[in-house]
Amino acid sequence: MSTDKPSVAVWKFASCDGCQLTLLDCEDELLEVAGEVALAYFLEAGLTSVRGSYALSLVEGSITTADDARRIQEVRQASRTLVTIGACATAGGIQALRNFSEVDEFRSIVYAHPEFVETLGTSTPISAHVRVDLELRGCPISKAQLVETISAFLHGRRPNISGRSVCSECKERGNVCVTVAGGTPCLGPITHAGCEALCPAYHRGCYGCYGPADTTNAPSLVVRLREGGMADDDIVRVLRTFNAYADDFRDASEAVAAGKGAE
Amino acid sequence: MKVDGAASGPVVLDTAGLAAAVETLIGDGWSVIAPTVRDGAMVHDVIESVADLPTGWGDKQEPGRYRLRRRDDSARFGYAAPAQSWKRLLFPPRTTLWRAHRPPPGSADRDAGDFVVQVATATPRYAFLGARACEVRAIEIQDRVFLGGAHTDPGYRAARESALVIAVNCSSPADTCFCSSMDAGPRVASGADVVLTEVAEPQHREPWYLAEAFSDRGAALLRRVPSAAATPEAIDAADAVVANAAAHMGREMPDVDLHELLSESLEHPRWDDVAERCLACTSCTLVCPTCFCSSVEDVTDLTGTEARRDRRWASCFELDHSYLHGGSIRSGIRSMYRQWLTHKLGTWFDQFGTSGCVGCGRCVTWCPAGIDITEEIRAIAGPHLQEVTP
Structure with a gap:
């Protein structure tokens, strides 16, 4: 690179682009980011080989094709620090629903010419393929956590990204618990913080966009959801969204789907 | 007075x-x-x-x-x-404890190599x-x-x-x-x-x-x-x-020496039982009017001219709370819950001379899993209770 600024690359795998758009959504900080780093964007997956080397790679998306499985190895080799951004890159994303099913069936139903579609049977997180230095959760990621991560990277400090639950953020924000005071089903007790308890602040239960917290007890929450009147089919659905294949959510939904632990 | x-x-x-x-x-x-x-x-x-x-x-x-x-x-x-x-x-x-500002290059303050630190008041x-x-x-x-x-x-x-x-x-x-x-x-x-x-x-x-x-x-x-x-x-x-x-008190804490009971009950099977129900969500500790743990976060801006130190509530149910070099010493819910209860009702006496519990019931009401600390103590105290109430 012709500049002294650290080079930052943004890579896209199987994803909706929402997380990298978060970078563009940093209206107030975008010029500062652009002033401090040399930004290289690789928006499309068509690039066949990785050129150059990068101080920081932000990786969006999951691995769903053999090409991508190879390309992520090249990205890792070209990157000093690799940070995954969002639920797809961190847990396989909504497209990991295929992991619970037969992908050939989907392919034949959805596409007029399924023979042209080459895809793996699973959608897997980046960490299933290469070493990851930091994972930013969320669908999409939080703007504040992204800026915090880039700031921390620039100044050689540890980013302040806590793995506590959404309940912590509700209590910090002063939200009244929607489950305790309203009987609303909520994944907050098992979900990773980072959204600043956005949904409960608007009287909705947490949808688990940030995936499992550091320490969870999903089987106990399942008991609680059942006590609140939620049917098992619905419990499986609520656990199988953007982070369906994250370990704790997957194990819990599979146990419920298999009829385990029901009264 | x-x-x-x-x-x-x-x-x-x-x-x-x-x-x-x-x-x-x-x-x-x-x-x-x-x-x-x-x-x-x-x-x-x-x-x-x-x-x-x-x-x-x-x-x-x-x-x-x-x-x-x-x-x-x-x-x-x-x-x-x-x-x-x-x-x-x-x-x-969440509180900002202090802020530091690095004046722009060329200014007199910057030449002295100083950050200007402001303590939040x-x-x-x-x-x-x-x-x-x-x-x-x-x-x-x-x-x-x-x-x-x-x-x-x-x-x-x-x-x-x-x-x-x-x-x-x-x-x-x-x-x-x-x-x-x-x-x-x-x-x-x-x-x-x-x-x-x-x-x-x-x-x-x-x-x-x-x-x-x-x-x-x-x-x-x-x-x-x-x-x-x-x-x-x-x-x-x-x-x-x-x-x-x-x-008309809705509940009662069992009338036993809680400090002694808990110090003798560190391997009680009830800890495994409560760990199956506890969500480790931190709610009990954050609604508790006496829990006082906090964590500090050092934050810098992108340009490196502004820094601050924030203090935020922390909880013994956070994995990071017991992080020492190499890992967290309380990595499971059993040990997290045991830490909370034994400190609140037992070792608080050693540390501050009183119990850490005032019986407000918030940890019971606002626990999404409905865990009741008086009930947990009753289960742990079982035989002790029979001794004091023949």
């Missing part, structure tokens, strides 16, 4: 007297904070007048469940512990209206934590020393309350400036208040508002309110 002398003897305030007290405080520049109704619960907030108080509202609290209910009178303080405690104001969930003037005995006791316990010993917390000190506490003896304990068995209520014994007892009248007639000054500031406030001398009948009526509350 109670102030002697006729001027500070108990007086009776009617609604106009209470309203005058609130107006006087606001006029003197206090932020008057009191329970208000928000999002289906009692929540402490700034009030502008007595009209903002939750008139005619009560609550129903059970393990893992909270509901507001309508009372058949016009009591303004006819409910148990609100959703969160006064801790939010004295020990806020906030001097709020809070008047807490409606604090219950359990809550006042909790403030005293946090006073020991933050102000006792060699190292005191300047932010807590500033907020606490200016805070005026107008407590209310409890009339309506919840199903989750057990302050009586923690010797923390329902009557306020100390730690307040004024203590009110609300006597609600039937058919939505206006309630009235027996008011006692517990400090010079409290006596001065009462002298400035319209009141009547308290008759023996008024004092009896107020005593009956508190006695009725004491008789």
Whole structure:
């Protein structure tokens, strides 16, 4: 690179682009980011080989094709620090629903010419393929956590990204618990913080966009959801969204789907 | 301490007297904070007048469940512990401790190589209206934590020393309350400036208040508002309110030596049992009025010219809370829950000379899994209980 600024690359795998758009959504900080780093964007997956080397790679998306499985190895080799951004890159994303099913069936139903579609049977997180230095959760990621991560990277400090639950953020924000005071089903007790308890602040239960917290007890929450009147089919659905294949959510939904632990 | 002398003897305030007290405080520049109704619960907030108080509202609290209910009178303080405690104001969930600024290159300050550091200083003037005995006791316990010993917390000190506490003896304990068995209520014994007892009248007639000054500031406030001398009948009526509350505690902490019991029960099978139910969500510790753990976060901006240190609430149910070099020493829910309960009810005595529990019941009500610490103690104490109650 012709500049002294650290080079930052943004890579896209199987994803909706929402997380990298978060970078563009940093209206107030975008010029500062652009002033401090040399930004290289690789928006499309068509690039066949990785050129150059990068101080920081932000990786969006999951691995769903053999090409991508190879390309992520090249990205890792070209990157000093690799940070995954969002639920797809961190847990396989909504497209990991295929992991619970037969992908050939989907392919034949959805596409007029399924023979042209080459895809793996699973959608897997980046960490299933290469070493990851930091994972930013969320669908999409939080703007504040992204800026915090880039700031921390620039100044050689540890980013302040806590793995506590959404309940912590509700209590910090002063939200009244929607489950305790309203009987609303909520994944907050098992979900990773980072959204600043956005949904409960608007009287909705947490949808688990940030995936499992550091320490969870999903089987106990399942008991609680059942006590609140939620049917098992619905419990499986609520656990199988953007982070369906994250370990704790997957194990819990599979146990419920298999009829385990029901009264 | 109670102030002697006729001027500070108990007086009776009617609604106009209470309203005058609130107006006087606001006029003197206090932020008057009191329970208000928000999002289906009692929540402490700034009030502008007595009209903002939750008139005619009560609550129903059970393990893992909270509901507001309508009372058949016009009591303004006819409910148990609100959703969160006064801790939010004295020990806020997030505070900036200091900020540092690096002046731009070329400026004189920058040439000296200095960061300019500013220590955050906030001097709020809070008047807490409606604090219950359990809550006042909790403030005293946090006073020991933050102000006792060699190292005191300047932010807590500033907020606490200016805070005026107008407590209310409890009339309506919840199903989750057990302050009586923690010797923390329902009557306020100390730690307040004024203590009110609300006597609600039937058919939505206006309630009235027996008011006692517990400090010079409290006596001065009462002298400035319209009141009547308290008759023996008024004092009896107020005593009956508190006695009725004491008789209606929803729960009881088992009467055993908790410090000894817990220190002997570190491998009790009940810890495995509770670990199956506990969500490790941190709710109990954050709604607890005495839990005081915090974590600091150092933050820099993108350009490296601004830095700050924030302190935020932390919890023993966070994996990072016990992180030492190489890993977290309490990595499972069993050890996290055991840490919380043994500290709260046992080793708190070693550290601060009292229990860390005041029996407000918040950890029971606001636990999404409905875990009841009195029930956990009962299970752990099993055989001990039979010994003391043959």
